[in-house]
Amino acid sequence: MVAIKAHEAERTLARLDPAWRLVLIYGPDAGLVSERAGTLARASVDDANDAFQLIRMDGDVVAADPLKLADEANTIGLFGGRRAIRVSPTSKPLLAAVEPLLAVPSQDALVIVEAGDLQRTNPLRTACERAKTALAVPCYGDAARDLGSIIDEMVRAAGKSIDRTSREHLAGLLGGDRQTSRREIEKLLLYVGTDPAVREEHIDAIVGDTAQREQAILVDAVFAGKLPVLDLAQAKLSSEGLDAGVMLGTVLRQALALLKARQAVDAGKGVRDVVGTMRLPYPRIATTEAALNAWSSTKLNEAVGLLGNAILATRQNADMGRAVATRTLWTLARLARSGRPE
Template sequence: MKLVKRPEIEAFLAKPQAPINACLIYGKDRGQVLERANLLASKIVADPKDPFNVSILTDSDIDHDPARLDDELTAQSLMGGRRLVRIKFSSEKATLDKAIAASLKAHAAGEFNPDAFFLIEAGGLGTDSALRRQADNDKHVASIACYEDEAGDVARMTRETLQQNEVSLSPEALDIFVARLPRERGVARQEIERLCLFIGPGSKRTLDAKTLEDFLGVEPEASLFQAAQDAFGGKMKPAQAALRRAFAEGEAGTDAVRALSGHFAKIRLIQTLIGQGIGAKEAAKSAGVFWKQEAEFLRQVRSWREDVLDPIARELIETDKACKSTGMPDLLISERLYMSIAGRAKRLGL
């Protein structure tokens, strides 16, 4: 059974009730998947790390021992009370997807321990996934998709966290901060909590835009955002300087590639929205571009032709893999891509 609207998702996670005895939480935003799964687990059992009432499996466990999952769903709690069977599914194997879907169907039908709750965390499952189809269509299973947070979602999360810590941002400062945040839930929450520590929890202090800019200006993440913008803007030396500043502050090659990917995605999104008839300024706003960066973004959007921009998508993936697996210095690998993009931008007239 799909849960789509935020209120119904939050109500279920806060108080899961019968007849639902299983839940699939999936999506590319793995931070949001984990956050929601942890919240739900805490409502099912008193201690989600209790080895007597909680069983945590991975897709590798099921791959090596196909009967393991059904055995865990059948097992009774050693200490009495409700049992949680939690699986972290990240494999792309169709056979595993079907096997877990079959176990989910059987458990939802009451074939295993009725006091067990089956919680599945997965990545971005496509519509061809047997597991997703089973969860979407079974009234005893909650199916929750986790999409990237929109700017409004991030702003709401920021305000709520600041309020809990008895600090705040001015309206202009909030706009600046939200525009800088990544849309991946786990990373964004870490940045918000770090900001709270900077302001001073319980201080009741309100940070203005100037003070916030000073704070962000020395953040490694800010250096990467600037480096990515400079690279796509054809500013080779500033891009290299910002990139090396971020490296000196502890950022890795994979972080640098992620910053490029985020900038690339915004350019493509704005181009798509404009192609659909939406005005350039409105498209930039919808893509989460901060108003002070709007002119530069739109300049790049106009200049980057599709035939030159699209190949970069594959290069971003290949560079990310190379940073993680080749054993070569990841900083040099990512810097080479930055310089390559800056060179192409200059040839486009940027």
């Protein structure tokens, strides 16, 4: 079996065993998947700008015609040299396209397959992990240590410096998606301009709290019953590697805060006065007032119960966490829309 841990990915890809002729790079961090696939593809050919050496294939096309991948992998390059084939992510099954290459690996080309968050029992992941000539590489959201390395690398490349306190502050504001984090750092460095060092005042002025902002969008969508917004927000947070239990916990905290506020309203206080005591960011004042007007204490108590049971379920079965979170959040959003449990 050739399966590695997430923390081993960088080192393993930098010293790729020649016996591995197919590399599956998968995970919820789509930005990191793309970055690692691109780095590996460029390192596997002599000229990454030569379309005969680095071949890009659309995942949907490969899924529709599985033999295309094997045909391309077994094609002999016209001018010799190393070749790499990079297959873009798709929601369609790719096992039929990959199986022939696991049975008879290409001797001429390295095949790199990008994929989303594959469960442990996913057939494509399982097949690649079991094959001696394939490597499966997981990509999860950046930990603080990884973000610190990325910050140091980009700041140094820009010819600037950053102290430890500022670095930790910046890392705490970035989300789990590698490409999003890089864009935020690039924007920060442009803002810093000719200053020789990145300081906390620069960071506070230009870098948005990506993770918290996205979670706020999710929470407000749930209690407003905005299903399309909820769907997009959950997909974004899941792609960035946010744990389902953490996601549900964020919604539970809001439900408890709304319940306490609703009880104050029931006791005779005005909605606006109660919301004023919650010290919310300005953009969330209106959405919280709307939620208090829409949700009764009874409904909020029911929401707290549903969320508590869902969090327990994710702890008991982590593999089902995403499905449990989706079902629970959609149930609450429908409750907000309909006024009755479903």
